[in-house]
Structure formats: structure tokens, C-alpha cells
Amino acid sequence: MQVSDLAPAPIFRVRVAVPVHLYDCFDYSLSAELYQRAEVGARVAVSFGRQNLVGVIMEKLAPDVPLNPDIKLKAITELLDERAILNTQSLSLLTWAAQYYQFPIGEVVHSALPTLLRQGKPYNLLARTWKLLDAEAEQKVKRSERQQEAYKILKLHPAGTSENVLNLAGVETATLKALEKKQICRCELEAQDFSPMPIQMAQMPLTANPEQQHAIDSILKARKKYQAFLLDGLTGSGKTEVYLQVMQEVIKQGKQVLVLVPEIGLTPQTISRFQSRFHCNIVLLHSGLNDSKRLQAWQAAETGKASIILGTRSAIFSPLPNLGLIVLDEEHDLSFKQQEGFRYHARDVALYRGYLEQCPVVLGSATPSIESYALVQHQKMQCLELNQRAGTALMPKIHILDLKIAKKQHGMSQALLDEMKKRLDKNEQVLVFLNRRGYAPVLICESCAWQAKCPHCDANFTVHRTPYQHLHCHHCGTIHRMPDHCPQCAHTELKPLGLGTAKVEEHLNELFPDYDVIRVDRDSTSRVGSWQKIYDKIQQSQASILLGTQMLAKGHHFPYVTLVAILDIDSGLLSVDFRATERTAQLVVQVAGRAGRGERKGDVYLQTLRPDHPLLNTLVKEDYRQFAKQTLQEREAALMPPFRYAALVRCESKSQDLNRDFLQQHAALLRQSAGLNVDIWGPIPAPMERKAGRYQSHMVLLSPDRARLHFYIRNWWQNMLHQKPSSMKLTLDIDPQELS
Template sequence: MPNSPVHPAPIYRVRVAVPVYLYDGFDYMLSAAEYQQAAVGARVLVSFGRQNLVGIIIEKLPPDHPLDPKIKLKAISELLDQQPILDQKVLTLLTWSAQYYQFPIGEVMHSALPSLLRQGRPYNLLARMWKLLDDQAEAKLKRSEKQQEAYKVLKLHPSGTSENILNLAGIETATLKALEKKQICYCDLEQQDFSPVPMTLAQMPLTPNSDQKRAIETVLKAQHRYQAFLLDGLTGSGKTEVYLQIMQEVLKQGKQVLVLVPEIGLTPQTISRFQSRFHCHIALLHSGLNDSKRLQAWQAAQTGKASIILGTRSAIYTPLPNLGLIILDEEHDLSFKQQEGFRYHARDVALYRAHLEHCPVILGSATPSIDSYALTEQGKMIRLELNQRAGPALMPKIHIIDLKVAQKQQGLSLLLIQEIKKRLQKKEQVLIFLNRRGYAPVLVCDSCGWQAQCPHCDANFTLHHSPYTHLHCHHCGTIQRKPEQCPQCQHNELKTLGMGTAKVEENLQQLFPDYDVVRVDRDSTSRVGSWQKIYDRIQTSQPLILLGTQMLAKGHHFPYVTLVAILDIDAGLLSVDIRAPERTAQLIVQVAGRAGRGEHKGDVYLQTLRPDHPLLSTLVEQDYRAFARQTLKERQAALLPPFRYTALIRCESKSQEQNQQFLQQHAQWLRENSEQLIDIWGPIPAPMERKAGRYQAHLVLLSQDRARLHFYLRAWWQNMLHHKPSNMKLSLDIDPQEFS
């Protein structure tokens, strides 16, 4: 009898996204039993080179899939998850992001996981549960208000409650540990309950005005399908109330709502608004959480237990089984764009995610980005306007002070000093804005003109007096002690030029000794909980002067502030960055919007050396929308973004000549092979040519055809990476928001 054909044994393989700087997934073998268990979206432990790495299965290859006999495959080391932890829609979103932003798929997948899961830790962590031991302990807690409050909350939960819930209620872990030392409560580890918590209303909604009602009804008509909305509302026009009423209808249906805010500083006040309106599980996701709390919040979202997910930009990649609505508050904010590594823009990713999830997405701002305005002009987004402030509040009036002619005292015009004094005497609050922290931006020698410059950057040192007198470079982080005399001529007189927030704080304390000056910048809010304490203080009706940087411009509600002063905006008026006018206009309008949000009318005073600048004239005589319309026309005429698509290559090495030669060589190849569909600017030195001891150069690519730009970029960029010298650093920024 003839021999029956011998069929080769099936080879079971999965494709794994591994967190390395390579652009493809990698195939690994596994047994038939493991193949049956393996799930797309689950984690595996694999050997890669000499390392053991945690990867994500992105594809199960069929057993008969062709295999190159020259390739020797490794076996996976371990299946870490029985079930996928990233669902198919999130995997699709991450794959699209890796392709669009031209970044390695394994790194992108890795960035979507909490730190503990990236380390290979088990998915099912036990929750820290706090329970009372002594329910008659009031007498022991007379000296500590925090402990009294924690004790009262614990009494409401006789069977115990999780540390995460207590933290959301404002109870700090340190307070719980203090009670544990007194043997009033104890901590136990229990399996977490991931069953969904139904939403109930804790507080009735406000009555919307006509603009708010129209916006709410329009969005709710688009439930269960993709539609993008731009909620273009004046500062103080009640955008949050619109969000809350739309969320209420979505939550009633058992759906989840994802809310993104630009920075951690906005989350305390936002979460308090949500908690006061809704009884449901709220998951908080931002970089200020420790690893275990972030994982618990992520799991609550991923399992469907959390109804509201509130987070910063990275939360856009959180798996959500019942997503019904996405909201981006302050959508214009630059914080939504990742500026290092995987340079995604959460706003654009949110639009694509809503498309995948078949749900509406709302982008809200008083100063929408020019990119978003362009989408409404193209019919890709519906614009909803809120044209009146909520309640009795009126829009503040902007006054321009010409610093060339104004009489000044300690950096403030006499007119401004008089106006501040009037408001404080009326027991109102004043906000002073200066986007420059530290004491002084320049230290100079009175004799020879020497300036204190960072030895590693093309930038001056900033003088700081806290926690000790020192010079600090805000670009590379270099810190030096302030010299006692000029290093160049040994002159003993060194003086400061310009003012940072610390110097202005000192001046204000001298000018207004009877009133508190509260400074809000990175230096004053670096300690955990410090910003929340400052925010609570501002919410009292006590007269005070609030002084700070951009942290104060981001959507905060300060009901007792009636006067806002902007001390120095001229740098933004002179910048060569094409987006600088847009950023400057947004900053002015956002800061101005903190005034007059309560019962009293607000005023804004803007000190400038360029009172006749067209941007200021447009904002004072018309409004931000007029500025946006004019900017769109100018960008269209010049064929600048959003009317052309852009990619920025940043090149960094110890030699500017090396940067220029390398970029020029590759730019020439692209010019010759891109069918003249791509316009190439450069190579040119970066605006700050030397930073941290290394030289930087830029190459800018522009095209009206996005698909062709990405087509040529893909192979060209990977070829650049393959040929770059080992001492050179390259990065690709798709749709760059800054050219620094």
C-alpha cells in the first residue's frame, strides 16, 4: 500500500506587542493548550533578547499560517491573564494611534496600562478596606478635625469601606493610619467587588437658560451614534451644568461617561461637582495617584463598576465596556498634547474613539482651538454656543494700560494699585496673573553687563529665594548658588531685571500689608494637597490677593474675584511660533474670565508695552470669536495648519553641524521622491538651539494631503532611525502644537 502523506504538526503562534522601540509585533510559539487559553488583549511574559518583558497579544495566528523555516521562534514564558484586559475597541484605538503617530506598537500598548500591570503583577489585587474597632471614640478625637471627619465617615459604613472611596470623600490615608494607631479602626485586605453601582441623583439639576437648553437637547438627540460637538461657551456661561444634565441622561441608561480635564489641579473641583450631583462610582485617573490606587481606579472603569471616569489625557485609552459619552473640558489646552515619547493628542484620539464607540463627544471651551473651529467650518463638528453668563453675572470689561506712559510703583501702574485697593476695601478678591515663576528672570552685573546664563542652554538662569537663594534653569533643571560677586569683573553689585511671581508677591505684601497674598505656581503647590487647601481658601469670601501662573487660567470658579490684572503678555505678542497669537489670546480670555463670576461685576486690567497690537484691539473691541475668524482666514491664505497637515522632526546631538548634515541628506531624498506633494522647511536650528548641553535642529514637513504625507513618512522615518548615529536623538511629532 502507498504511504499516506505526512502532515506537519501544527505550530501554534501568537503575535505580541512588546515594549521595545521597534515598529512591528513579534511572533511567539505556545502549546495547543496555551493556544486555546490565550486571548487577544491579554498579557504574556516573553523573552526578548536578554530581557523578560510583559507584552500584549494582538493577534492569534491560525495553525496553518505560513512560517519562514529560517526563523527560529521563541516560546512564550507565561500567560499572565485568563481574560483580555484590553477589549477589541481599545486595541483598535491603540493600533490606529501607533500608526497615525508613527510610534512603536508595543510602547503604545504599554502606555495604556497602569504601572503595576506593566510590571506583570496579577490583575486581581486585593482592596484595602477600613473598618471601625471603636464606635464610641468621639472623646479621643477632640484635637483633630481631620480625624473627627474620618471617624464620622467610617461610622456611616459599619461593615467597612475601601480606602479609594474614603480618599474620594477627602479622607487622607495618613489620617486613617493615625486612627489605626489609636486602635479606633483597622485595615483589612479583601477581594474587590466590581459589580456596577447604579446612578441616583443626589441633587436636582438647575434650570437651564435658553442656550443651555438648546445645547442639551441637541446632544441628547445624538445618543447611540457618533457625533462631535464643540461647546463654545463664554467664561462662566455654565458649560459644566450642560455637561451634568447630558451626563444624567446617559448615566440613567447604565452607560459610562469619560470626562477628560487638562491637569490634575482641575480634578478636585470637578469631582466635587460630580459627587454633589450624582450618587455613583467615580473613578479618578491621573499621574498624582500611587500605583495601587491607579490600578484600582482603572479596574473599576475596565469592569464597568465606575459610571464616571474623570482623568487627564492618558485616561482616553482606558477600557470602558459601556461607554456612552466622552467630554473634553478646556479642549484648547496644550496639556492634552503629550510632548515627550508617544506624542499623541488626546483631543484627536477622543474624536476617533467616539467614532469607534458610536457615541457623542463634546469638546468644551470658552476659547476653542483654531483646529476645532476649522472642523466646525468643514461640517465635521456641530458648534453649540453659550452666549450669556449663568445667573446674574456679566462679562468683565478689559482695560489696557500703556506701560510706556503709565506711572509705576514696584512694577504695577498706579492706576492698577488704586483699583486693587478699592476692591480689597470692599472685601472682594483680586487675581494677579504673571506667567513667570521664581523671583527674577535675569541677574546682571551693574558694572560690566555680565548675565547669569545657564552653561548648558541658550537661556538665562532664574533667581529663586525659596527654599534658599539659588539660580535655576527651568529648561534643563541645572541649579547653582547665586554668586556673591560678578564672576567676570568681581564687582560686588549684582542686580535683578524683571519680575517672577515670588518678586511680585514680595512687592504686593509691601503695597498691601493688611491683606493676604496667596501665590499659586509650581513652587508653591508642589506638596500633595497644597493646591486643594489654597482652592478651599479662595472659596471663602475673605478679601485677598491671588497671584499665580497658568495654573489659575484653567477653568476655575472663583466667585469672589472681581478684578483680574495681567502683568506681562508681551512675550506672546512677539513670538515667531505660528500658534503664539492663538495661545496668547486664549490665555488673556481665560484669565480675564476668572473675574466677575459671582454677584459683582468684574474688570480686567492688562499692562503692556504694545497697547495698539491688533490682537489686543480685536479682543477688547470685539471678542475671541472675532479673533478666531480672522486667524482662520490668515492661516488659510498662508496655507498653515489646519489647512495643511504637519510633521516636525526634532534632531538633537552634541554638534549642530552633524544635525544639519543628517537632516539635509534625508530631506533631499524626500524632496526627490515625494512627487512634490510635501513642502519641506529646513533644516533650521530650533528656537532654543542649545539645551542641556546638546544642539537641536528642526525639519518641518507640510502637505495638503494627509494620507500622502503619512504614506511617505512611514518608510522614510524608519529609514532615518535606522541610519542615525548612536549619539543622536530623533523624534517625530505628528500635528505638532509647539515648535520649541
């Protein structure tokens, strides 16, 4: 037999998703022995160019699949997992998301892994377990309430318990370390136990009213198939109780529940509701966790140990072997849309995941997005309405205050201040809302009208007075010291103009010296654990003023707040973004919904220079649903989303001319291929034309046919990326939510 007659030796190959900004997976060779052990969904170490990277196996190619003889494959460096850590459904979801949002598959898959797994660390990380050493240590902890509480919880677990469980119970790691120094407990590293906990009810459910019961029954009928529900419930109408009772039945069947909330700030109250109702394994998944805790929570979800997974938007990609229900609370919230890098929308991904996993998806909100109402209108989602507040609570009444004619002190009308004094004197709480952090939005010279502008952006500096006096650009992050004179005319009288939360706090302390003013914004909650302390303080039934930004508006339950004051709503009424009125209406209703959630009736006072604005009158005289109905009609008449599908190309460089010429050239190419199937707006300068020293331009693509829009964009977009100058940054935003 001739040597040439022998069949070629089989080449064992796998297709790997590698975290690079390229749109393909890459083939790597491996030995027959490794090929047998390798599983789709497992991690591998590979060499890519000059880098050593961690990839995920997406496909095992049959050895008899022919290979171009001119191609020389690299071999994988190491098989990092002996089993798949991303299951088939997870890989299908990630592949769909990469295709839908036109983003490199390797980076999408990479984003679904915890940081330690991305770095190639072993899966079986040891867990930190705390064990009590001294069961008679009451005297050693009597001076610290936190240590006393931690000690009591440790006594409930004589055999020891994991740090994650203790953290969920409100015990901070720093407190445990303090007890360790006193030799009251010790930390041990142990292999993680991934067996599920027995599930018990810790507390009986509340009695559902007829509307709640109808919603519960409707969702449970669909628990073994895909169906999307919009739980459209007034603020305080008991949406969470509906979630809990549905979750109870799903968990009883041995299924997992994924609950998404828009921001980390909502997790403390949500986790406490879940823990008081269910005795089962509950894990948190959000960016506030350190790397090891995030990995342990992710592993509890991936192995099926966790019955309830509570997280922010990225948790939608967590692998869950027994998923039985997805809940998105505050589904309208913009925080569910990722605004950088992989620009997915967790709400839309959740709907597709429910379809893949054949489980119901519940979107809950008091102010649903116009997109969700459109899905209901097109019978792609079932609407379940809750029209009455739970218990005896009544909806608050909205009062509009005309700032043009009102007597004012420090930007607040006298009528509002008088009403606040009445409520505080009755030992009630008042919530003051201003969506502008810092001390003042403008620093101006009283002599020549010079304003302190950021040198890198088309924006003013914001004045801050803590932790020291400085100027801060909230767009690019630039910080400058506070000038002692005007750089234009040398005048020394520089005046902070306008109101920020820090300045309002100062004025409220001056006007109401006998009452606590509790400020809640990004500056006051930046330290670890600070939001939980503030939240606990608010829950005490003592007269106080809560002052804050949007962080206070998102689904919190403040039972002692009877008056809400919205200081400035006008900026939302004047924006160029077609979604601005929707966002403003949602904000007004959500903030107003914090009032009167307990036994006492609530009132809302809204200050404005435009008291006759149609939006405000619709909200006062009718309700959010009527506003949404009108907005749907307007969007349909104007052929705006959701009645056409959109994609936004953002272009950024050091020259606006370069942006315009490049986008015009590629707009012409798209018109040639797509014809009338795609409507192209622009290129035009972005609303903030210059940001961080670079010029921003936009081009909007619209089509009534989503599939055609994506078809024409796909190759066109990748050609743009190949042809762009190296100094230019291009991003594609599918279904954009903001035009900034």
C-alpha cells in the same frame, strides 16, 4: 506510510506587542492548551533578546498558517491573564494611534496599562478597606479637624469602605493611618468588588436657560451614534451644567462617561461637582495617584464598575466596556498634547475613539482652538454656542494700561494698585496673573552687565529664593548656588532683574500688609494635597490677593474675584511661533474669565508696552470669536495648519553641523520620493538652539493631503531611525503644537 508523508504538526502562535522601540509585533509559540486559553488583549511574559518583558497578545494566528522553516520561534514564558484586559475597541484605538502618530505599537500598548500591570503584577490586586473600630471616639479626635472629618465619614460606612472612596471624599491616607494608631479604625486587604453601584441622583439639576437646553437636547439626540460637538461657551456660561445634564441621561442608560480635564489641579472642583450631582462610582485617573490606586481606578473603569471616569490626557486610552459619552473640558489647552515620547493629542484621539465606539464627543471651551473652529467650518463638528453667563453674572470689562506712560511701583501701575485697594477694602478678591514662576528671570551684574546664563542651554538662569537662594534653569533643570560676586568683573552688586511670582508676592505683601497673598504656581503646589488646601482657602469669602501662573487660568470657579490683573502679556505678542497669538488670546480671555463670576461685576486690567497691538484691540472691542475668524482667514491665506497638515522632525546631537548634514541628506531623499506632495522647510536651528548641552535642529513637513503626508513619511522615517548615528536623538511629532 512514509514518515515524510505525515502532515507537519501544527504550530500554535500568537502575535505580541512588546514594549521595545521597534515598529512591529513579534510572533511567539505556545502549547495547544495555552493557545486555547489565551485571549487577544491579555498579557503574556516573553523573552526578547536578553530581556524578560511583558507584552500584550494582538492576534492569534491560525495553526495552519505556514511558517518559514528557517525561523525558530521563542515560546511565551507565561500567560499572565486568563481573560482579555484590553478589549477589541481599545486595541483598535491603540493600533490606529500607533499608525497615525508613527510610534512603535508595543510602546503605545504598554502606555495604556497601569504601571503595576506593565511590571507583570497580578490583575487581582487586593484593595485596602478601612473599618471603624470605635464608634464613640469623638474625644480622641477633637484636636484635629482632619481626623474629625475622617471619623464622621467612617461612621457613615459601618461595614467599612475602600480607601479610594475615602480619598475621593477628601480623606487623606495619612489621616486614616493616624486614626489607626489611635485604634479608631483598621485597614484590611480584601478582594476587590467590581460590581457596579446602583445609580441615584444626589442633587436635582439646575434649570437650564434656553441656550443650555438647546445644547443638551442636541447632544442627547446623538447619544447612540458618533457626532462631535464644540460647546463654545463664554467663561461662566454654564458649560459644566450642560455636561452634567447630558451625563445624567447617559448614565441612566447604564453607560459610562469619560471626562478629560487638562491638568490634575482641575480635578478637585470637578469631582466635587460630580459627587454632589451623582451617587455612583466615580474614579480618578491621573499621574498624581500612586501605583496601586491607579490600578484600582483603571480596573473599575475596565470592568464597567465605574460610571464616571475623570482623568487627564492618558485616560483617553482606558478600556471602557460601556462607553456612552466623551467630554473634553478646556479642549484648547496645550496640556492635552503629549510633548515627549508617544506624542499624541488627546483631543484628536477622543474624536477617533468616539467614531470607533459610536458615541458623541463634546469639546468644551470659552476659547476653542483654531483647529476645532476649522472642523466646524468644514462641517465635521457641530458648534453649540452659550452667549450669556449663568445666573446674574456679567462679562468683565477689559482695561488696557500703557506701561510706557503709567506711574509704576514694582512693575505694577499706580492705577492698578489703586483699583486693587478699592476691591480689597470692599472685602472682594483680586487675582494677579504672571506666567513666570520664581523670583526673577535674570540675575545681572550692575557693573559690567554680565548675566547668569545656564551653561547647558541658550537661556538665563531664573533666580529662586525658596526653599533657599539659588539659580535654576527651567529648561534642563540645572541648579547652581547664588554667586556672591560677578565671575566676570568680581563686582559684588548682583541684581535680580524682572518679575517672577515669588518677587511679586514679596512686593504685594509689602504694599498690602493687611491682606493675605495666596501664591499658586508649580513651586507652591508641589507637595501632595497642597493645591486642594489652597483651593479651599480661596473659596472662603474673605478679601485676599490670588497670585499665580497658568494654573489659575484653567477653568476654576472663584466667585469672590472681581478684579483680574494681567501684569505682562508682551512676550506672547513677540514670539516666532505662528500659534503664539492664538495662545495669548486664549490666555487673556481665560484669565479674564475668572473675574465677576459671582453676583458682583468684574473688571480686567491688562498691562502692556504695546497697547495698539491688533490682537489686544480685537479682544477689547470685539471678542475671541472675531479674533478666531480673522486667524482662520490668515492661516488659510498662508497655507498654515489647519489648512495644511504638518509633521515636525526634531534632531538633537552634540553638533549642529551633524544635525544639518543628516537632515539635509534625508530631506533630499524625501523630495525624490514625494515630489511636490510634501513641502519641506529646513533644516533650521530650533528657537532654543542649545538645550541641556545638546544642539537642536528642526525640519517641518507640510502637505494639504494628510493621507499622502503619512504615506511618504512612514518608510522614510523608519529608514532615518536605522541610519542615524548612535549619539543622535530623533523624534517625529505629528500635528505639532509647539515649535520649541
